[in-house]
Amino acid sequence: MLTKNEVGKIAELAKIPLGSEELSAFRLQLPKIITFVENLNKLDTKDISPTFQVISKKNELREDISAENLTRAQALQNAKLVKDGYIKTKGVLDAK
Amino acid sequence: MLNNFITLKQILEGYKKKEFTSREVFASFYDKINERDPIIKSFITKLSLEDLTLNDFSMPIAYKDNFSTKGILTTAGSGILKDYIPPFNATVVEKLRNSGFVCIGKLNCDAFAHGTTGENSDFFATKNPYSLERTPGGSSSGSAAAVAAGFVPVATATDTGGSIRLPASFTNTVGIKPTYGRVSRYGIIAMTSSTDSIGHITKTVWDNAFVLNITAGHDPKDATSSCDKTADYLSDIEMGMAGLTIGIPKEYLKGLSGGIKDCFNSSIKTLEKLGAKLVGVSLPHTEYAINAYYIITPSEISSNLARFDGIRFGTTRESFGSEAKRRIMLGTYSLAAGYYDDYYLKAQKARTLVIKDFKRVFEKVDVLAAPVSPGIPPKLGEVVNDPIKMYMMDTLTVPANLAGVPALSVPAGFVNKLPVGIQFIGKNFSEKLLYRVGHAFEQETKYRSPKR
Amino acid sequence: MLYESVIGLEIHIQLNTKSKMFCSCSNDIWKKPPNSLVCPTCLGLPGALPVPNKEAIKKVQLLGLALNCTLNKNSHFARKNYFYPDLPKGYQITQFSDALCEKGRLETSFGEVAIRRIHLEEDTGKSMYTKDETLLDFNKSGVPLAELVTEPNITSAAQAVEFCKKIRELARLLGVSNADMEKGNIRLELNISLRKEGEKALPNYRVEIKNINSFKFLKNAVAYETKRQEELLKAGKEVLQETRGWSESGKKTVSQRKKEMENDYRYFPEPDIPPLEFDEKYVGMLKQELSQVLFYKDKNISEASFEKSKITKEKITYSMNDEN
Numbered sequence: 095m096l097t098k099n100e101v102g103k104i105a106e107l108a109k110i111p112l113g114s115e116e117l118s119a120f121r122l123q124l125p126k127i128i129t130f131v132e133n134l135n136k137l138d139t140k141d142i143s144p145t146f147q148v149i150s151k152k153n154e155l156r157e158d159i160s161a162e163n164l165t166r167a168q169a170l171q172n173a174k175l176v177k178d179g180y181i182k183t184k185g186v187l188d189a190k
Numbered sequence: 191m192l193n194n195f196i197t198l199k200q201i202l203e204g205y206k207k208k209e210f211t212s213r214e215v216f217a218s219f220y221d222k223i224n225e226r227d228p229i230i231k232s233f234i235t236k237l238s239l240e241d242l243t244l245n246d247f248s249m250p251i252a253y254k255d256n257f258s259t260k261g262i263l264t265t266a267g268s269g270i271l272k273d274y275i276p277p278f279n280a281t282v283v284e285k286l287r288n289s290g291f292v293c294i295g296k297l298n299c300d301a302f303a304h305g306t307t308g309e310n311s312d313f314f315a316t317k318n319p320y321s322l323e324r325t326p327g328g329s330s331s332g333s334a335a336a337v338a339a340g341f342v343p344v345a346t347a348t349d350t351g352g353s354i355r356l357p358a359s360f361t362n363t364v365g366i367k368p369t370y371g372r373v374s375r376y377g378i379i380a381m382t383s384s385t386d387s388i389g390h391i392t393k394t395v396w397d398n399a400f401v402l403n404i405t406a407g408h409d410p411k412d413a414t415s416s417c418d419k420t421a422d423y424l425s426d427i428e429m430g431m432a433g434l435t436i437g438i439p440k441e442y443l444k445g446l447s448g449g450i451k452d453c454f455n456s457s458i459k460t461l462e463k464l465g466a467k468l469v470g471v472s473l474p475h476t477e478y479a480i481n482a483y484y485i486i487t488p489s490e491i492s493s494n495l496a497r498f499d500g501i502r503f504g505t506t507r508e509s510f511g512s513e514a515k516r517r518i519m520l521g522t523y524s525l526a527a528g529y530y531d532d533y534y535l536k537a538q539k540a541r542t543l544v545i546k547d548f549k550r551v552f553e554k555v556d557v558l559a560a561p562v563s564p565g566i567p568p569k570l571g572e573v574v575n576d577p578i579k580m581y582m583m584d585t586l587t588v589p590a591n592l593a594g595v596p597a598l599s600v601p602a603g604f605v606n607k608l609p610v611g612i613q614f615i616g617k618n619f620s621e622k623l624l625y626r627v628g629h630a631f632e633q634e635t636k637y638r639s640p641k642r
Numbered sequence: 643m644l645y646e647s648v649i650g651l652e653i654h655i656q657l658n659t660k661s662k663m664f665c666s667c668s669n670d671i672w673k674k675p676p677n678s679l680v681c682p683t684c685l686g687l688p689g690a691l692p693v694p695n696k697e698a699i700k701k702v703q704l705l706g707l708a709l710n711c712t713l714n715k716n717s718h719f720a721r722k723n724y725f726y727p728d729l730p731k732g733y734q735i736t737q738f739s740d741a742l743c744e745k746g747r748l749e750t751s752f753g754e755v756a757i758r759r760i761h762l763e764e765d766t767g768k769s770m771y772t773k774d775e776t777l778l779d780f781n782k783s784g785v786p787l788a789e790l791v792t793e794p795n796i797t798s799a800a801q802a803v804e805f806c807k808k809i810r811e812l813a814r815l816l817g818v819s820n821a822d823m824e825k826g827n828i829r830l831e832l833n834i835s836l837r838k839e840g841e842k843a844l845p846n847y848r849v850e851i852k853n854i855n856s857f858k859f860l861k862n863a864v865a866y867e868t869k870r871q872e873e874l875l876k877a878g879k880e881v882l883q884e885t886r887g888w889s890e891s892g893k894k895t896v897s898q899r900k901k902e903m904e905n906d907y908r909y910f911p912e913p914d915i916p917p918l919e920f921d922e923k924y925v926g927m928l929k930q931e932l933s934q935v936l937f938y939k940d941k942n943i944s945e946a947s948f949e950k951s952k953i954t955k956e957k958i959t960y961s962m963n964d965e966n
Binding site: 103105116120126130131132134135137151164168173183 | 278526536
């Protein structure tokens with residue numbers, strides 16, 4: 095059973111702000127889902143190698159050629175705060 | 191004048207014979223949208239007809255809202271992106287545009303494609319045109335509903351765990367989940383990088399194959415896109431299925447509701463009638479696919495959604511909906527030190543076994559046939575508050591996603607007037623064969639009754 | 643009681659490819675207007691995907707071969723997940739296991755320095771901090787970086803400085819980097835701890851020192867930190883395992899957030915990039931190219947030492963006495 099503390103730690107690691115109601119709700123829901131996926135423990139995978147990608151190709155690489163991409167206006171168009179061509183954010187330690 | 195259930199094939203033929211103009215076609219679809227979408231609610235963004243540039247052969251299309259469309263609002267169904275305007279087009283959008291498709295709008299979906307009913311959209315829930323109190327399925331809820339309601343002849347969509355096939359089966363439409371890597375993912379807002387498959391929904395199998403001819407192919411901007419040669423997906427479509435061997439996987443027949451089972455048995459009889467040889471097969475690790483999927487998916491999601499920090503675009507992370515938060519939390523947990531081996535790594539090993547199951551079976555049969563959903567389209571509100579119940583709707587679709595193999599969902603009848611689908615699953619890059627089988631089945635059964 | 647220093651170095655080298663690591667944006671970012679050399683990929687826009695630069699991979703492998711590393715036949719990229727405003731995707735594409743190069747060495751006048759690995763990764767954007775805001779420029783985001791990690795077998799500031807200078811010269815000679823410290827092409831971090839003289843076991847702690855922008859700072863940081871740790875140990879106190887930054891103005895190391903050391907990066911293989919595989923023909927081609935640069939015809943490149951090779955003066959553009 096995931097404790098409130100553990101759920102809080104995961105939320106912090108994932109930078110997901112949670113209100114106290116959400117925290118309580120997740121404390122109940124997450125263990126159930128973890129139990130659901132733990133059905134996998136019935137499966138013997140001792141000598142099985144993992145598949146991280148289903149494609150069989152390798153070395154999908156790009157030639158070292160530079161090309162123009164976004165204009166600065168395009169790069170900045172969705173930022174909430176900009177200043178002199180920079181994207182602005184509040185002080186780093188502000189990140190909750 | 192123009193029947194709104196007109197297909198792409200009919201539109202193209204009509205243009206050639208000069209039966210109508212492109213403006214008349216678009217106007218007709220817009221009339222239908224204006225009349226009925228306020229009830230169905232499939233569109234998040236509708237472009238104004240006057241703003242569209244049409245030529246003589248323009249065809250209308252709408253994009254699931256996780257497809258980046260340059261200069262057009264792209265939300266992925268999430269409040270975080272309620273103001274996001276991409277400065278670039280997804281590769282698929284470019285391809286379709288260059289082939290004469292004109293975007294008329296962006297379609298609703300579960301936020302970030304997380305869901306099986308469309309109710310996880312941060313904006314509103316789309317309704318099933320066949321029954322307004324029921325969901326059209328998800329995550330491509332808007333795409334399926336829009337095609338079913340006759341708002342557009344084709345809508346793009348994505349299938350990461352069943353998100354094309356499930357809504358297609360719930361709305362009497364045709365949905366393709368191509369082989370992973372067959373269609374470029376560049377510009378599609380990522381959910382699960384290793385299973386996201388880019389497809390589309392249409393009214394007919396022919397239309398569906400026609401569109402795949404445009405979207406399929408290698409993209410140098412997507413390192414996972416396949417270099418395998420594409421096919422002409424229409425070339426074998428009239429060949430019929432006589433002589434083909436179709437496998438019926440026994441694990442997919444468990445836990446079906448009575449009506450679904452009857453429908454599927456009827457479908458099997460049709461396949462036999464059409465000359466296919468039916469063989470019972472087994473995919474023994476099917477049961478574990480859903481468990482593996484719900485570890486792998488949240489894990490990759492937790493990483494893919496880390497870019498949403500409100501700095502370069504979008505709003506801050508409080509705006510994530512519950513399901514997104516839930517998956518991010520689960521994924522963070524599965525990848526965390528001490529848990530990686532038991533969860534993420536274990537799930538990827540289970541995935542190897544699922545892949546082997548399919549490989550083995552395709553040595554014996556040409557194609558698999560199976561139901562798409564264990565049950566009928568749920569009522570709105572029925573599953574959305576029970577995550578596990580919602581996840582279990584994907585039991586019959588996720589195995590194909592884990593393995594990367596293609597699958598086509600085709601209308602297969604009705605249970606209490608609610609649509610039911612059948613899926614044909616093939617080995618990698620066998621879409622041409624799937625269309626051949628799907629078209630034969632469709633032409634024999636013709637489960638297309640227009641719904642108001 | 644005498645103590646000896648146990649020092650390990652992490653050197654980040656910006657590669658001088660024409661384009662960035664995972665996109666085709668120009669890599670010539672020095673003094674360019676902010677956010678003028680970006681694309682959906684290096685800006686981390688939703689839906690963008692990475693495609694690795696072939697030349698960047700080759701440059702790291704050349705450097706590795708010159709340092710007597712083994713090139714891994716199979717390699718792959720991984721995601722390192724953490725949050726920082728100048729990290730647009732919320733993860734850095736780097737290498738965790740199966741780095742491109744492993745187990746190398748370089749001779750110095752104080753003895754051989756063992757190199758644990760050299761891997762390839764992407765750089766972050768640039769942050770500029772003022773009192774209450776941070777300004778972000780993503781031109782640097784996605785620039786290819788070679789990260790060279792030594793074993794902790796460096797024993798003095800002088801050896802550390804000599805090692806870094808040689809690496810710098812080698813990078814320039816091979817044409818893999820301009821390695822100009824002032825431009826940030828080469829960045830140093832060190833890990834330093836102390837143990838009793840003669841002890842063989844590694845100390846049970848290490849202090850990471852960042853923000854070292856010149857060889858002079860490196861020398862001063864090692865000197866300061868050695869003294870600081872020695873004083874603590876002599877007084878019977880423990881040295882805290884932490885990250886510290888070098889403050890040139892204060893001429894001392896200063897504690898940074900301890901949290902950095904506790905981050906769980908949740909590494910997993912990068913699903914957007916297929917794995918890499920290098921055959922013997924390819925490695926042979928690299929060795930050939932390397933031998934031409936070093937004027938060294940002998941197949942046994944492991945014997946090549948920087949001073950012994952017949953390098954003409956023109957090839958060395960900076961002197962070894964350069965304090966920068």
